[in-house]
Amino acid sequence: MSVLVYLETENQSLKKSSAELASFAKALAGSEKTIGLCVNASDAANFTSYGLDELIVIDHPAQTLSAEEVAQLVAAIAEEVSAIKVIIGSSADARYYGSLIAARLSASYIPNVAAIPEQRDGELLYKRSVFTNKGYAYTAAKASRIVIGLSKNAFGIHENNQPLTLSQRSLDLDTPKVRSEGVEKASGKATIADADVVVSAGRGLKGPENWGMIEELADILGAATACSKPVSDLGWRPHGEHVGQTGKPVSTNLYIAIGISGAIQHLAGVNTSKVKVVINNDPEAPFFKAADYGVVGDAFEVVPQLIEKLKHFKAQTA
Ligand SMILES: Cc1cc2nc3c(=O)[nH]c(=O)nc-3n(C[C@H](O)[C@H](O)[C@H](O)COP(=O)(O)OP(=O)(O)OC[C@H]3O[C@@H](n4cnc5c(N)ncnc54)[C@H](O)[C@@H]3O)c2cc1C
Known part of the structure; x- marks a missing residue:
């Protein structure tokens, strides 16, 4: 056996x-x-x-x-x-x-x-x-x-x-009734399903023009980008990035949530992630209760500083 x-x-x-x-x-x-x-x-x-x-x-x-x-x-x-x-x-x-x-x-x-x-x-x-x-x-x-x-x-x-x-x-297999002839990824970046790290952002980012720093942070960490439902509903980000109860489940080693309140429908999709880091300017945001690490602060100040620190750290360890 x-x-x-x-x-x-x-x-x-x-x-x-x-x-x-x-x-x-x-x-x-x-x-x-x-x-x-x-x-x-x-x-x-x-x-x-x-x-x-x-x-x-x-x-x-x-x-x-x-x-x-x-x-x-x-x-x-x-x-x-x-x-x-x-x-x-x-x-x-x-x-x-x-x-x-x-x-x-x-x-x-x-x-x-x-x-x-x-x-x-x-x-x-x-x-x-x-x-x-x-x-x-x-x-x-x-x-x-x-x-x-x-x-x-x-x-x-x-x-x-x-x-x-x-x-x-x-091994000879029967001809299937349906066959996909190939899989083409939407981008060359890590996908939510396979990534070890996911950098996710919500309505706190104010608009799609502010996603540059989210993508930069994700690039440095080799992470996939994700978002809350309203962000994809508003068309700020593609629907494939929406995580939560009605979106994709995320079970990563590290989930960084930026400007996301932490509604139960969002948490439902991410609560099996190992380490959750929350950046939010409202100390009462529900996401802090589910977080392993929390930063109370303005994302527009915290994220650029985090990027600088990570770049510095990478340069030192290269
Ligand atoms: C049936 C149903 C299913 C749903 N499914 C999902 C789902 O699958 N996934 C999902 O995400 N949602 C889902 N929702 C929606 C969910 O209830 C919330 O409305 C949604 O998650 C809120 O998104 P958000 O946190 O981006 O926005 P908001 O609730 O608006 O929160 C924005 C957060 O950003 C913070 N913020 C604002 N400015 C800054 C700043 N400068 N710096 C840092 N932080 C800042 C605020 O303090 C706030 O906490 C569902 C709802 C329903 C009814």
């Missing part, structure tokens, strides 16, 4: 999320074999630090696989390697193909898992975030097989160097 973990790729490289997924798979597997599966990953041989025993790399002519194809592939390999547990991530794609894999394997699908399962009253319970990350539910799998969707940044990366067996092969 083994634990199978599906690792997404982008531009023929394993995505950043792979390290956390493999670490989780290793912890869950215990003495069982931990097997990774990915498609078209040219850097697979270097993926030796996170406890995988084997990494199966599928060569496929398509740049991106459809959800149907991923489900077919993962289910076929899960059968082949007798995997009882299949681990996937929490990307928008994963939420879709997770249910398709489970249907193919007649497995239980538990998404948003936040920790290694615990034994309670004779059952293995999976802690998972619910209600837009406002609470946790403990869920037991009723099928003998299980597909586990791990929440981003919930488990962390645990290094575990060990020899990796790499097997590269192709």
Whole structure:
């Protein structure tokens, strides 16, 4: 028996999320074999630090696989390697193909898992975030097989160097009913889904002409930019940057909120981020209650100073 973990790729490289997924798979597997599966990953041989025993790399002519194809592939390999547990991530794609894999394997699908399962009253319970990350539910799998969707940044990366067996092969998949022929990013910058750091700003910025300093701060930190809902509703920023209950969920290591009040609908989308820094000129802004670090001050004074300090720090450490 083994634990199978599906690792997404982008531009023929394993995505950043792979390290956390493999670490989780290793912890869950215990003495069982931990097997990774990915498609078209040219850097697979270097993926030796996170406890995988084997990494199966599928060569496929398509740049991106459809959800149907991923489900077919993962289910076929899960059968082949007798995997009882299949681990996937929490990307928008994963939420879709997770249910398709489970249907193919007649497995239980538990998404948003936040920790290694615990034994309670004779059952293995999976802690998972619910209600837009406002609470946790403990869920037991009723099928003998299980597909586990791990929440981003919930488990962390645990290094575990060990020899990796790499097997590269192709696999015929049925022609999907829908295929994306390619993915084009709106800009070359980090995306909210993949970024470790997100710099987000709200209506306190007064207008779109003031986003230069937000982008500069994001550039220095290698961060993605985001915004509150009214900011995208007003057309100051693209809708793809709107985070919160009705926007994108953000689960980063560092979330910097500038001129955002901290309404519950905004917090719902960001409260699983590890460290939250709030810059707001109103000491009573609700966001300060959820913040790890807070700066009470005018964004137009604080942000340029922060940029200068970071530039200075970078120059010293370069
Ligand atoms: C059904 C529903 C769903 C919603 N979904 C979302 C969602 O997904 N995401 C979301 O963001 N919102 C959502 N909202 C809207 C939400 O309720 C808030 O209205 C919104 O988040 C407020 O945005 P804001 O903080 O940018 O603006 P404001 O509430 O106007 O806050 C601006 C903040 O900037 C501060 N500020 C002003 N000037 C400065 C300065 N010079 N320097 C520093 N700080 C300054 C102010 O003190 C204030 O705290 C939703 C609302 C509803 C009803």
